[in-house]
Amino acid sequence: MSSEEPILRVENLEKYYDTSEGFIDTLLGESQKVKAVDDVSFELMEGETLGVVGESGCGKSTLGQAMIRLIEPTGGSVYYRGTDLTELSSSGLRDIRKNVQYIFQDPYSSLNPRMTVGDIIREPLEIHDLGEGGERDDRVYELLETVGLNPSHANRYPHEFSGGQKQRIGIARALAVDPEVVICDEPVSALDVSVQAQILNLLEDLQEEFDLSYVFIAHDLSVVEHISDRVGVMYLGKVAEIGPTQSVYAPPYHPYTEALLSAIPEPDPLWEGDQIFLRGAVPSPIDPPSGCRFHTRCPRIIQGGEYDIDQVHWRSLMNLRQRARSAETAAAVTAIDEDADEATVEPAEIPESELEELIREEFDLPDRFGDPDADEAISAFVATLHDEGITPAAETISERVTSPCERTVPPLIESEGGSDHRIACLLYDEEYAGMPPEFVTESTETKSDDPVAGD
Numbered sequence: 538m539s540s541e542e543p544i545l546r547v548e549n550l551e552k553y554y555d556t557s558e559g560f561i562d563t564l565l566g567e568s569q570k571v572k573a574v575d576d577v578s579f580e581l582m583e584g585e586t587l588g589v590v591g592e593s594g595c596g597k598s599t600l601g602q603a604m605i606r607l608i609e610p611t612g613g614s615v616y617y618r619g620t621d622l623t624e625l626s627s628s629g630l631r632d633i634r635k636n637v638q639y640i641f642q643d644p645y646s647s648l649n650p651r652m653t654v655g656d657i658i659r660e661p662l663e664i665h666d667l668g669e670g671g672e673r674d675d676r677v678y679e680l681l682e683t684v685g686l687n688p689s690h691a692n693r694y695p696h697e698f699s700g701g702q703k704q705r706i707g708i709a710r711a712l713a714v715d716p717e718v719v720i721c722d723e724p725v726s727a728l729d730v731s732v733q734a735q736i737l738n739l740l741e742d743l744q745e746e747f748d749l750s751y752v753f754i755a756h757d758l759s760v761v762e763h764i765s766d767r768v769g770v771m772y773l774g775k776v777a778e779i780g781p782t783q784s785v786y787a788p789p790y791h792p793y794t795e796a797l798l799s800a801i802p803e804p805d806p807l808w809e810g811d812q813i814f815l816r817g818a819v820p821s822p823i824d825p826p827s828g829c830r831f832h833t834r835c836p837r838i839i840q841g842g843e844y845d846i847d848q849v850h851w852r853s854l855m856n857l858r859q860r861a862r863s864a865e866t867a868a869a870v871t872a873i874d875e876d877a878d879e880a881t882v883e884p885a886e887i888p889e890s891e892l893e894e895l896i897r898e899e900f901d902l903p904d905r906f907g908d909p910d911a912d913e914a915i916s917a918f919v920a921t922l923h924d925e926g927i928t929p930a931a932e933t934i935s936e937r938v939t940s941p942c943e944r945t946v947p948p949l950i951e952s953e954g955g956s957d958h959r960i961a962c963l964l965y966d967e968e969y970a971g972m973p974p975e976f977v978t979e980s981t982e983t984k985s986d987d988p989v990a991g992d
């Protein structure tokens with residue numbers, strides 16, 4: 538790296554989408570905010586590649602586009618060599634965009650089908666007033682060659698090219714203005730696996746040849762491992778972990794990173810754990826979970842109060858609590874088939890012991906926890922459900938089963954490995970030190986669980 542100063546500095550960047558349909562919604566207070574990017578900060582050093590990964594919907598594209606105001610951020614700043622992009626007028630922004638370019642995920646829709654590839658690549662030269670007629674033609678031919686395409690194909694249209702070739706055209710267009718930074722938004726995820734490696738190699742070669750700095754967005758940790766110097770892992774609009782690639786791919790991990798790593802189709806040979814299955818889908822960014830946003834799915838969620846039970850059972854207890862809080866009927870927390878006649882059965886009509894059995898069956902809870910507090914929590918939940926219904930029962934269990942992870946937003950904490958590796962997880966907070974639950978592996982699997990999936 539040739540400079541100590543970051544080439545890009547993202548500070549507390551925020552993008553909340555307003556989902557109100559119009560004036561009336563706003564008037565009625567019905568507007569809802571999608572917290573797609575929420576208080577994200579990081580730096581990009583000159584010549585480096587920062588990988589940004591996370592499941593679909595966690596805010597990666599919004600982050601990439603908000604960084605250069607292709608989408609207007611709702612808060613925070615982005616500094617390019619010290620200039621705050623969020624403060625610039627449109628002409629100032631246009632000048633900066635010459636230096637910070639964007640490659641889109643979908644090469645099929647990001648190229649204008651009515652323009653020849655020559656015109657597509659020439660367009661940024663015209664926008665930025667670079668070169669004259671003949672020079673621009675020469676530059677187009679040179680760029681086509683640089684990205685491995687035949688310069689004599691400049692007069693062809695995008696549909697005449699394969700997916701990989703289209704992405705090469707997108708790369709040539711981004712390089713036309715000789716940028717310093719390129720934000721690559723999942724540039725290979727729409728391509729056949731066989732073509733992906735070629736494009737990744739091309740991007741690496743171009744980085745070396747033109748001293749480029751990359752922000753490389755992907756949903757798959759295996760894609761960014763080889764290309765990135767550092768990696769940031771995003772979950773529900775926030776950075777969960779960020780650091781040098783080798784630190785992020787080795788313990789200590791954020792539990793979310795750990796789950797993503799375990800789900801790589803052909804796991805790293807160094808991966809010694811089992812595959813970790815996360816319950817359910819990513820929650821809605823309209824009303825994200827309190828505290829740590831990952832707490833509703835985290836296999837390592839910290840045990841509250843005086844509890845000391847098997848971590849797998851603690852996760853199940855939290856799952857019961859979560860489901861009870863959003864349930865409308867008792868059937869939602871029991872093994873009663875909701876479509877069957879039993880769904881109409883009132884909890885009061887079932888003996889308490891049978892009700893308890895159905896709940897334990899649904900959440901894979903043991904007959905006895907061996908911890909009096911945990912057993913009492915279940916008994917109290919069942920008794921309240923039996924006598925008063927689901928809503929009071931949800932309150933009963935919520936009072937007894939709690940975790941610091943749902944109350945406290947974890948700051949990015951420096952890991953033992955070094956100050957440039959930071960993890961946003963209370964397990965690494967001194968206050969909770971010594972509390973890490975044991976490794977949770979395949980026993981978190983249940984029939985309704987989905988493995989962590991990308992797009």
Ligand SMILES: Nc1ncnc2c1ncn2[C@@H]1O[C@H](COP(=O)(O)OP(=O)(O)OP(=O)(O)O)[C@@H](O)[C@H]1O
Nearest residue numbers: 554571573592593594595596597598599600822992
């Ligand atoms: N224009 C919009 N209006 C409202 N919500 C939006 C808009 N664009 C994106 N979102 C929401 O913002 C969140 C983040 O979306 P984003 O596309 O940035 O995620 P992503 O991680 O890039 O996912 P993907 O890999 O599927 O593109 C999602 O919940 C998405 O539904």
